Amino acid sequence: MTRHGSDRPARLSEAELARAQAAARRLHAEFDDEDSGDWAGAQRDSLTDEPGGVRLQKVLAAAGVGSRRHCEELIGAGRVEVDGEVVRRFGARVDPQRQVIRVDGRRIPASSDLVYLALNKPAQVLTAMSDSRGRTTMADLLGSTAERLFHVGRLDYDTEGLVLLTNDGELAHRLTHPRFGVPKTYLAEVTGQVPRGLSRQLLTGIDLDDGVASADKFRVIEQVGGRALVEITLHEGRKHIVRRMLAAAGHPVTRLVRTQVGPIVLGSLQPGVTRPLSTREVGELYAAVGL
Secondary structure (H helix, E strand, O other): OEOOOOOOEOOOOHHHHHHHHHHHHHHHHHHOOOOOOOOOOOOOOOOOOOOOOEEHHHHHHHOOOOOHHHHHHHHHOOOEEEOOEEOOOOOOEEOOOOOOEEEOOEEOOOOOOOOEEEEEEOOOOEOOOOOOOOOOEHHHHHHHHHHHOEEEOOOOOOOEEEEEEEOOHHHHHHHHOHHHOOOEEEEEEEEOOOOOOHHHHHHHOEEEOOEEEOOOEEEEEEEEOOEEEEEEEEOOOOOOHHHHHHHHOOOOEEEEEEEEEOOEEOOOOOOOOEEEOOHHHHHHHHHHOOO
């Protein structure tokens, strides 16, 4: 718009300027916010935004994938999927409680309500949240978070080592169900000289009173005098299975420690201590059971 007799544009009134600024803010809010980063070159997709949902890069950052800028780079590179669809919009709104989000094909724990912990259970602690006989339980180690968590698999009262805890019921179910065959690794101190043929015997199968049990892997770590330290991996879940197998083979267990469940390792975690699983570790657990 120009004034008569002049090529200079007319100045906006204060009311017109305010309206223009409000319109710009509305457009800005539609496509960006303080979390969204640079929209240059962003592409559209067919994913429907969830009403009241959270911006995708904010969900990824909250899940520990990386900084929001890094998460935007992942989205822009086509490395993020929501419910099986590649999403390239930085501002796509999703429901992390309901939708499945994957980065590089691996599912991430997007819901803020879900808890994933590793515990190093000491000996003489019951793998339960209560005990009528007054024995120490995992609830005594976990405190106030215990009542809402499932433990993934049991360890004998005198067996030490890795226990996974979560309130993700579907993951817990699959990790414990024999159909998914999640392997577990143990270090066992046994009595007696271990013969060379023991490995073949355990891998082939040991006859027990409730059927044949076989190991996936077995090796001798060290052997000193009348004892040996061995490592055994199996996906069996029967009660006392490691102790029973080794005893049936003529090598009773004097100490047993579970060092690994699927992709999760005990590492340097101290007895009685818990730690949260990383985003990568939870993604590996999902992958191990086909989630």
